[in-house]
Amino acid sequence: MFDIHQLDKDYTTFRQEGFDSKWLNFNELNRYFNLKSTQKEQIGTSFLGNEIYKLSFGTGEKRLLIWSQMHGNESSGTRAMFDVINFFEQNSELAQTILSNLTIDFIPMLNPDGSNVNTRRNAIGIDINRDFLAKESTEIHVLLNQIEKGNYQTLFNLHDQRTIFNVGQTSKPATLSFLAPSYNVEEDVNEVRQKTMGIIQAMNTELQKVIPGYVGRYTSEFYPMSTGDNFTKMGYPCVLFEAGHFPNDYQRNETRKYNALAIIAGIYSIATKTDFPFDEYLSIPQNGQKYLDIILHNVSVQNGENSSIIDLGIYFEDEYNEELNLVEQIAKIIEIGDLRKFIGHLEIDAEKQIYKGVKKNYPLLNQLATFEVGIIKVENGQII
Numbered sequence: 001m002f003d004i005h006q007l008d009k010d011y012t013t014f015r016q017e018g019f020d021s022k023w024l025n026f027n028e029l030n031r032y033f034n035l036k037s038t039q040k041e042q043i044g045t046s047f048l049g050n051e052i053y054k055l056s057f058g059t060g061e062k063r064l065l066i067w068s069q070m071h072g073n074e075s076s077g078t079r080a081m082f083d084v085i086n087f088f089e090q091n092s093e094l095a096q097t098i099l100s101n102l103t104i105d106f107i108p109m110l111n112p113d114g115s116n117v118n119t120r121r122n123a124i125g126i127d128i129n130r131d132f133l134a135k136e137s138t139e140i141h142v143l144l145n146q147i148e149k150g151n152y153q154t155l156f157n158l159h160d161q162r163t164i165f166n167v168g169q170t171s172k173p174a175t176l177s178f179l180a181p182s183y184n185v186e187e188d189v190n191e192v193r194q195k196t197m198g199i200i201q202a203m204n205t206e207l208q209k210v211i212p213g214y215v216g217r218y219t220s221e222f223y224p225m226s227t228g229d230n231f232t233k234m235g236y237p238c239v240l241f242e243a244g245h246f247p248n249d250y251q252r253n254e255t256r257k258y259n260a261l262a263i264i265a266g267i268y269s270i271a272t273k274t275d276f277p278f279d280e281y282l283s284i285p286q287n288g289q290k291y292l293d294i295i296l297h298n299v300s301v302q303n304g305e306n307s308s309i310i311d312l313g314i315y316f317e318d319e320y321n322e323e324l325n326l327v328e329q330i331a332k333i334i335e336i337g338d339l340r341k342f343i344g345h346l347e348i349d350a351e352k353q354i355y356k357g358v359k360k361n362y363p364l365l366n367q368l369a370t371f372e373v374g375i376i377k378v379e380n381g382q383i384i
């Protein structure tokens with residue numbers, strides 16, 4: 001019954017419209033909450049008083065909680081959630097099978113304050129994902145209260161990862177990466193982790209049919225303050241999703257589609273299986289860190305008699321502009337020299353043309369990527 005190729009084909013019929021930008025703030029999300037008002041329940045507020053909601057679907061005995069955007073600038077999971085919710089509302093046979101076996105609670109955007117200013121942390125600078133032990137943030141209490149009340153057997157924790165990650169030794173970007181978090185420093189594998197690994201394996205098997213080679217795995221080093229590690233310790237299989245880069249998809253709309261398909265594959269496996277083989281989990285390649293956004297090769301830098309031929313590596317960052325209330329992409333030169341160990345999402349051979357910066361005729365680390373190399377003009381990372 002589950003056919004990922006069919007879901008991929010049908011995706012446009014359940015894709016939530018209007019979620020096209022990577023920056024998703026609370027006001028914008030609220031418009032979509034209002035469309036889903038019947039399933040909406042407020043479960044708390046953020047430090048600055050923005051509402052945190054839960055949306056519930058299904059009538060099954062098994063219970064699953066999925067939360068997203070505990071890091072405010074990581075919206076792919078939230079956007080994918082609304083696609084999945086629309087998929088449920090189409091009421092297909094597949095959706096009915098899932099929802100008759102499973103009750104699913106979604107918390108989209110656990111960190112609305114951070115999302116409004118596009119930061120990872122909450123309004124007062126706390127990383128909620130590292131706040132399990134001290135419980136200093138308002139938002140971690142909202143999550144923990146819900147988990148205490150919800151009688152869940154499984155948890156999904158949705159995040160985004162940076163564009164730097166590739167899969168294993170390959171040149172494919174890690175469009176989706178997963179982790180079955182550890183519960184101790186020995187990284188032992190107990191029944192709880194086995195189930196987490198098994199759910200990841202089930203999703204990976206399906207994803208390989210549509211994005212072969214684009215799925216990575218995080219190392220299982222134990223993080224004593226992390227939510228995933230501690231929920232595993234408490235006995236909850238807790239799947240960490242990390243949505244990453246897909247070629248030419250900086251707004252992460254392709255990524256978000258595969259994120260939605262992965263969620264559906266994962267919840268289908270939970271809804272229909274009692275046994276979760278995990279023998280292939282460790283053969284999912286680990287994430288590497290080979291990528292830069294742009295690499296310019298063979299750039300000639302000259303000062304009088306002296307000259308060097310170098311590579312320039314550029315990385316994109318998103319910065320919130322308070323005055324304009326929007327998020328801008330800032331491109332910085334973050335690597336200079338021999339960059340052969342890196343891969344660029346875009347690579348350009350400058351053919352030994354001469355570098356000319358705005359102020360100097362040589363580049364500096366961490367400066368804005370605005371310069372000329374012969375006929376190549378670069379303005380804030382954009383080739384013009």
Ligand SMILES: [Zn+2]
Pocket residue numbers: 071074159160
């Ligand atoms: Zn994150």
